Amino acid sequence: MATPLSDSSQKYDLGFARWVYENVKGGDQLSMCMQCGACSGSCPIGTEMDYGPRKLIMMVRAGMKEAVLTSNTLWNCTHCYRCTVRCPRGIPVTNIIQGLGATAVDLGYAREEDTTRFARSFWWSVVHFGRTDERLVTAKYYFSFGLKTGIRKGLENLKIALGMIMKGRMHLGLPHKVADKKGLKAILEKAAEIEARDKQGLDRIMNDQGAKKKFVYYPGCSSQGSSKHLDESLRAVVPALGLEMEEIDDWNCCGASVGDIGGGSLANDGSVGAQPGKSRRAESY
Ligand code: SF4
Numbered sequence: 449m450a451t452p453l454s455d456s457s458q459k460y461d462l463g464f465a466r467w468v469y470e471n472v473k474g475g476d477q478l479s480m481c482m483q484c485g486a487c488s489g490s491c492p493i494g495t496e497m498d499y500g501p502r503k504l505i506m507m508v509r510a511g512m513k514e515a516v517l518t519s520n521t522l523w524n525c526t527h528c529y530r531c532t533v534r535c536p537r538g539i540p541v542t543n544i545i546q547g548l549g550a551t552a553v554d555l556g557y558a559r560e561e562d563t564t565r566f567a568r569s570f571w572w573s574v575v576h577f578g579r580t581d582e583r584l585v586t587a588k589y590y591f592s593f594g595l596k597t598g599i600r601k602g603l604e605n606l607k608i609a610l611g612m613i614m615k616g617r618m619h620l621g622l623p624h625k626v627a628d629k630k631g632l633k634a635i636l637e638k639a640a641e642i643e644a645r646d647k648q649g650l651d652r653i654m655n656d657q658g659a660k661k662k663f664v665y666y667p668g669c670s671s672q673g674s675s676k677h678l679d680e681s682l683r684a685v686v687p688a689l690g691l692e693m694e695e696i697d698d699w700n701c702c703g704a705s706v707g708d709i710g711g712g713s714l715a716n717d718g719s720v721g722a723q724p725g726k727s728r729r730a731e732s733y
């Protein structure tokens with residue numbers, strides 16, 4: 449079971465970084481982030497987020513619990529995994545965002561956002577039928593807002609539903625189910641077992657006093673110049689997590705910022721997923 453998260457309302461709460469490290473899947477790899485920005489530069493939806501993934505990670509490390517758990521980043525992320533695939537450090541950014549979203553819901557930070565309600569309805573259908581039944585997922589989602597709203601939303605979308613039925617995109621009758629119910633049950637049980645095993649493994653590492661918890665630190669140019677606060681927060685958080693780090697001797701350019709050469713034209717031309725011409729990119733990423 450996850451350890452309780454303190455309800456501190458401090459703007460900076462280093463206990464938050466430790467909690468994420470220990471309780472959010474992939475959170476133990478947050479310390480590996482070198483703030484290169486490849487994730488944010490790749491994110492197709494970054495301009496619609498309060499904070500891009502790079503900045504969100506920096507904020508977790510700085511202990512900005514309230515700002516992280518109330519940000520729309522957790523809900524606007526489409527889980528496309530682009531950031532995860534492109535991260536040069538192999539950090540599971542998407543999983544971390546998903547985990548933070550679940551934490552925000554569990555702790556009551558997130559409003560009952562549409563995406564949360566929809567995700568619950570979707571998961572319900574998968575668990576019960578092994579597939580998504582559009583009618584039931586939609587009905588469960590609409591009625592999660594209450595009886596009156598459910599009926600209103602249903603009537604508003606009746607025309608669309610009828611159109612889908614006419615085109616054969618939505619069927620009438622009983623929901624379709626997977627044939628191999630036993631197989632579905634076995635898959636769901638295995639997934640739960642893997643999740644529990646991952647958590648136990650992490651607990652073992654964290655509680656093993658003899659385990660090596662030292663790693664090499666590559667600061668990168670921005671952490672020594674315009675983003676000195678990143679370097680400072682990392683140097684404060686790492687020992688707070690019971691870890692040690694050693695700065696690489698004679699480190700030099702990683703090349704990541706080449707995307708910003710020419711006033712950000714490369715990063716903004718759409719080739720790396722950023723939305724052209726959105727000034728919010730600079731604030732959020
Ligand atoms: S791409 Fe990876 S290392 Fe770079 S900022 Fe994002 S999470 Fe950190």
Ligand code: SF4
Nearest residue numbers: 491525526528529531
């Ligand atoms: S998973 Fe996709 S949408 Fe979510 S932060 Fe990563 S790149 Fe952006």
